[in-house]
Amino acid sequence: MMQREFGKTGLRVGVLGLGAGQVGAEALSETEAERLLHRALDLGLTLIDTARGYGLSEERIGRHLARRRDEFVLSSKGGYGAEGTEDWSPQSISRGVERALRLLKTERIDIFHLHSCPLDTLQREDLLGALGEVRAAGLIGVAAYSGENEALFWAVQSGHFGSVETSVSVADQRSLHHALPLAAKKGLGVIAKRPIANAAWQFRERPAGQYAEVYWERLQALRLDPGGLGWPEFALRFSAFAPGVSSAIVGTASLQNLEWNAQVVEAGPLPQALLAHVEAAWQAHGQAWGGEV
Template sequence: MLGLGAGQVGAEALPEAEAERLLHRALDLGITLIDTARGYGLSEERVGRYLASRRDEFVLSTKGGYGVEGVGDWTPGSIRLGIERALRVMRTDRIDIFHLHSCPPDTLRRDDLLAELDRARDAGLIRVAAYSGENEALAWAAESGRFGSIQTSVNLTDQWSLHHVLPGAAARGLGVIAKRPIANAAWQFSKRPVGQYAEVYWERLQTLRLDPGDLDWNEFALRFSAFAPGVSSAIVGTARVENLERNVAVVEKGPLPAELLRQIEAAWAEHGQGWGGEV
């Protein structure tokens, strides 16, 4: 149910020893999904460096389509060579889930890119072709029959995919990875965090006026997202072992009480109908 978003693992400021400790602790706590990407700094390299000996203990998810030396972004070559590079740096013979990473709808629909994913899957280099993104592109990916999994934002303030895509995805048997499950911890800001990732979510929280009751905001948000209908796994990013341990303990408590879920549903019905997924 809970996965590790390994974006912060790739930060150059994070010491190697701390990255190693975090990744091993995740597996020791029973986390079985590690999600990374070509664009997450040192993340793929560190996953390979520290977890290659434990490769059979977790599902490995990454993303690509860009940033490959010598080829253009969003070309068959960027898919092929990107997968080959990811296999090499992560010291593995297969990638369980490979996402096209937030490309626009017209790119997502291209037959040459989809065919390259098919070839990689047929060759056993990847097990599941997937798409990570929002809104129109996400809806197309979920309905196309070309992908086995999707990754999308699911949280208290970002429910477009939860209402418009996940019901159909679940009916088709797609895996769903929920990203940003704690809404970038937007509640921690007393004033609008201008220019930060949390800004839009902060604005929406002011409008929704949710009340977590006796729960702290982190628990309120994470239990909502992790147990949202259709979600296979919710990934939380952190560079701190204590946060990781806290998140595991939170998810072990199960879904939110029914009265809190009703409050969230009513607030979304009143205020959130016109909000799209935040990209």
């Protein structure tokens, strides 16, 4: 699978990464989780992205991939949920990283994100100091931020972070047009999440109250034509090869979907005519839309 330099970190990652949220679901059996994780590496995915809030994900990654740790870049997130500490306190950073290292059965997390905290929290000097301390101690390789909008833009320009994670899709291009050009200039790595826009195109009617509702509304306004491609391929190739994106992570519990995703990105970027079509639609309808948190 095609590899890319990850900003100025010295890391190399595949165009496609595995979002390991569904790996942590209790509905997924231990055997299924093991097969999925190993198959991801066998297919050439070299980035696995997890988080404190993803159920059993960190534990399962550690249990099943500890012996293959040198084959992938490990990304996680935190700032909350560390036992015996207040969320978004300096102790939640230090103890959270220590807990994650134990579960992941590793000595170092390559990329560690503050996970979707608001701007006023992100700017706190005590949190930034705690993040710097775990990095100085070698417990994490790259300090990062995962989020959207004003907080994301501040993270990119602040000088405190070497990487960011943000939504990039045909239905969510705020970061692509605003934060990512600056991230590229500063040499930051960028992980694109939700690249298939929550598969919002699959709903004939508004999925009221569901996660895909906002993206469904946007797709109705954009009136995109995938140009003879299926919607999943159209969306994934758009995000994976968007300017400034280091790796696009797709979450799945299905081996079949995982293999299909890996095959799709081998086709490379969308044709220029399709990219121009998406850009024209966004310029006409999407300028006022924020990134979805």
